[in-house]
Amino acid sequence: MNHSETMKEAAGSARSIAQRYTLAVGTVAVAFGLASAFTHFKLPQPFSAFALSAITITFWYAGTAPGVLAAVLSSIVRDYLFEPNTSTQSRLLFDLVFLVFALLMTQVLRHRNQLEVRVAERTAELTQTNDNLKREIAKHNQVEAELRLSQAYLDEAQRLSHTGSWAWSPPPGDIRYWSDECYRVQGFDPKGGQPSFDEFLQTVHPDDQARIVEVIDRAVREKEEFEFDYRIILPGGEVRDARSLGHPILGPTGDLVEYIGTIIDVTDRRQAEKERERLREAQADLAHVSRMTAMGELTASLAHEVNQPITAAVNGASTCVRWLTREEPDLAEAREAALGVIRNAKRAADIINRIRSISKKGESKRQLADVNELIQEMIALLRSEARRYSVAVRTELNAELPKVMADPVQVQQVLMNLIMNGIDAMKNVDQERELTIRTQWADNRMLLISVSDTGVGLPPQQEDRIFDAFFTTKSHGIGMGLRISRSIVESHGGRLWAADNSPHGASFHFTLSTPVEVGA
């Protein structure tokens, strides 16, 4: 409150005091006037009645002090103006009456004031309560708006993810909550209200119903979570794939209160999985065909590679027979020769097994594989092919490298393609024909495998096209080798690329990732 307001209030209260005392004087004057008028018309003298009214009015409207003043004024007016000739006893009696009346009025006034204070207090309380209510209503409205927004977000999320949510009291209870998305996924009309469990079951494919009931019954008995896949038959006859999960809610005493859970429409996901599976199969088929094509080109060399140990074994067997059929059989020599037969027969079998494992058609199997070992095996298999074209094969293998997580057959297919391409590139060159296979560390825990030749180099201006399907510079070949090799390497998380060598030839590099924190 500032200074001018204080002044204003003081002035107002001064004016109010003046008014209140004026009321005392005024009412008494009016009483005196009315009494004089009554006397003038010879009516009984009612001054006291008017005076008492004046005192009452003053007390009521102006308060105690002006009321007392009115009482005193009334006594004076009666004693000295209205009835100046009355006796002292009469004057005292009237004075006493006014005094007592004034005292009574003081009491009345006090009660009235107390009542007013109480009313004011009660009013204040009510106002406060009212304000609180208003605030709470506003808060409630805001919460409700937030809730509605949250529900809208949730509905949208359920719609996007094809996931409905539900709550269900186990038998003899029923479905307590069933979200909009549940209606949509399960093919119910929302206008039909929440479905019963039996109604839900009726939308399930007949072949899946018994299994669902069994899964749920067991879960309810054990108070455990449940999860099942099933098919929904929509009213139009369309079949959808769905999955439902349920989580038990237990009361404080461990009793089963209800299940809350989800229904997910997995039809699209299933479809995509099936398609991916088909694609994988097609890729595996293609890779197999490509391997077989490559092996077909190698038939002569592979036959030679098998023929060598067989020749050695036949030599050994012949030698053995000769030692035994001498006039004096030499058993020690015969035994030595027989051991050689075993060794060489095993070597022939190893080579055949290697050829078979590469030719085998099977699903891709990832395992820990030693890249250096795979390279050595592939070189052993392709040795005759290299020899056929007078190609020297050199290796620079880092023996410290860890194993990789890979499909060994597919990695060998890549190696086979690259080595055969290298040999092919050197068939018609006069300079030294050398194929170098190198293994080393690359960045990010990747291994780098390089196959370099001293051949004709990459086709000029077409370096990028060599990885395209059906691109080939060879008279034989279908142009799938590098394309498939690249897709194999990429499916292993690696990269395959080519570069020209200086002064001649080309290098093919590919990377394979090593598993983290796995002992080699």
Next chain:
Amino acid sequence: MIAAGALRAHSRYMSCKNENKLVAIVDDDDAVRGTLKELLRSAGYASQTFESAEDFLGSGHQQETACLITDIRMPGMSGLELQARLNAERCRIPTIFITAHGDEQMRFQALRAGAVEFLPKPFDDNVLIESVRAALNR
């Protein structure tokens, strides 16, 4: 000096007349080479093995060699090239070819150049031993 050179040339020419009884085996496959040597030993013939045609030529043993058993396809010089080279040096060693993939044309070429036998791998030991014996008894 000239006389000494002429004498060396003469002695080399003479050595190619198979005055020695050495059998030489040229094959790049360790196992084939080794078992062949053992087979000949069991038949009573000493032999010496060479990993490549170049090794054989560089060894200087061709002078003492009475019979040459060689693979055809090898890294570097092939068996047929070795034969041609020896013929060019007027060192006609009775030669037995053993090969895993010899065709008729190869066989014809080898025999025309003076090969005594052309055997596909694996071969009958009796045929080989007979051929060696025949070569050594020339």
